[in-house]
Amino acid sequence: MAILIDDHTRLVVQGITGREGQFHTLRNRAYGTNVVAGVTPGKGGQDVEGIPVFDTVAEAVERTGANTSLIFVPARFAAGSVYEAADAGVGLAVCITEGIPVLDMVKATRYLKGTGTVLIGPNCPGLISPGKANVGIIPGEICAPGNVGLISRSGTLTYQIVGELTARGMGQSTCVGMGGDPVHGIGFVEALERFEADPQTEAVALIGEIGGSDEERAAEFVRDHLSKPVVAYVAGFSAPPGKRMGHAGAIITGSSGTAAAKAEAFEAVGVKVGRNPTEVAELLGRTLAR
Amino acid sequence: MSTLDVVSQAGGKPANFLDVGGGASADLMATSLEVVLSDPAVRSVLVNIFGGITRGELVAQGIIEALARVEVRVPIVVRLDGTNAEEGRRILEEAAHPRIVPAATMLDAARRAVELAHEEASG
Structure with a gap:
């Protein structure tokens, strides 16, 4: 056992094609995390070292069975990424981004209460269940x-x-x-x-x-x-x-x-x-x- | 912030506090050191990094850049751990600058920085 993430974690990375997104996605995968997809709007169809990139989280979930999302999206779009992860039905969204406006997060955390999605962060390093999965930095x-x-x-x-x-x-x-x-x-x-x-x-x-x-x-x-x-x-x-x-x-x-x-x-x-x-x-x- | 606490516990008094934040670049690191060194009250500098998103080699390059840009009149104690820390430590070792004092742990680094500050003040 462990909490929140383990061997069953199937990870989608929002913002996978950015500098930090790519660097840490590959580190998470090298650790043994099952990274199944990435999302960058407009870059669907590309791949990052073999990880397929989709335009939306919904598509990534549908095609790969992703159940956890890791968010490396710039601060002004990051709250939108949290909504998108929740709407796509991932059970856990982990937001690394620093500098998200407080009001954005007030609205986002309120929104999540009506969904099955649990949020970690923002402005956080993510989480790790050693030997099983590493989601974050x-x-x-x-x-x-x-x-x-x-x-x-x-x-x-x-x-x-x-x-x-x-x-x-x-x-x-x-x-x-x-x-x-x-x-x-x-x-x-x-x-x-x-x-x-x-x-x-x-x-x-x-x-x-x-x-x-x-x-x-x-x-x-x-x-x-x-x-x-x-x-x-x-x-x-x-x-x-x-x-x-x-x-x-x-x-x-x-x-x-x-x-x-x-x-x-x-x-x-x-x-x-x-x-x-x-x-x-x-x-x-x-x-x-x- | 915990760094301030261990400096206080080691008998020192922090002159200021600069959090480089996550993902500091070499340039930000160098500028940060310039700012800290501009305070004449500073007798030693403690750089305490356990990097996640912050990469050790960039921190080290920033320190080297700062040494080239400003006259460093006080010792800089550097404790580097985490992402790419080995590479960072190697860069600092190769630079072999007389003002750079490596430290293995956070507590050692705090003690050393306080000791050196006292030496600077009395010497």
């Missing part, structure tokens, strides 16, 4: 199959902590980058719910940062619904209030959204919080050794 070589589930608001911190886990012999079931935007698809709660139900996952690493209240809601969910141990990390203890720190959603507003408040919320429900990425891996190591 997470470097596959730093991961290993195992029993730690990981959910993160930061791409770089995902890599950092996955790297630390793998180096200590702790593999991962699925690593999900939920992205750094204030309005996004799957969050901590939705991922925790899936990890709790996934027999492969024995512990969860949760990587948060300043801004918003996703971490506080995650802490409540852990308290009420999780039997598996969770170790958390919160970036931004030294972040000044009122400044946007790298991600659109990473901002301390007034007295809320601070790293200290988030760490406290976790500790109050028995979730251990690492002071740095290395300590998160060490805490997980001790948790799993018990």
Whole structure:
């Protein structure tokens, strides 16, 4: 098992003929992901190193049975690509694109509620179920199959902590980058719910940062619904209030959204919080050794 | 942002914070370094990259370009991991610039950057 993607994933890449789209599609395929199609309007009939390109997602789904979509479309068209993926009936859409207008995402996430499509991102690294499938830009070589589930608001911190886990012999079931935007698809709660139900996952690493209240809601969910141990990390203890720190959603507003408040919320429900990425891996190591 | 936290934990005080974002090109990397180095308060520079969409060789080329464009008066500690990181590290090694200090891990890089900043300040 794993969550969201596995051996049954059949991937269509929207924006496959772009620079990043092509580079990462081929890396995902080299990892072993079953990349069945690409979409670029107007380039239907071409192929990218043998991967057939279609004009629409609907056509790609009909012809190849794609069930997951990866979006590398420029920001001003990206929300449209999310609608298109949903309308074509893919179960999971993963949007890597950074810089999509917040209002576009407010409308898109609302639209998805009436469909069977789950969104990851935008402004995210995608996700990987090591040994099974890699959908997005997470470097596959730093991961290993195992029993730690990981959910993160930061791409770089995902890599950092996955790297630390793998180096200590702790593999991962699925690593999900939920992205750094204030309005996004799957969050901590939705991922925790899936990890709790996934027999492969024995512990969860949760990587948060300043801004918003996703971490506080995650802490409540852990308290009420999780039997598996969770170790958390919160970036931004030294972040000044009122400044946007790298991600659109990473901002301390007034007295809320601070790293200290988030760490406290976790500790109050028995979730251990690492002071740095290395300590998160060490805490997980001790948790799993018990 | 986590980089700021580990610098603080290592006893340093970040002068500024520049997130190069996903998919930084060599030119963006070079310009970023120029901006950071323009602050006279800066005693050392920490470049901490674990690239997904960001490619290690482009980061390395950007650092080399910046070294050619501006006078670098402080040490630059570079920690490079992730996509094409090996190629990036090789480029930096071949350049063998006296101001470039390679570091293996994020925590090592933060400690080294803080140590060097203190040395610069006292020396």
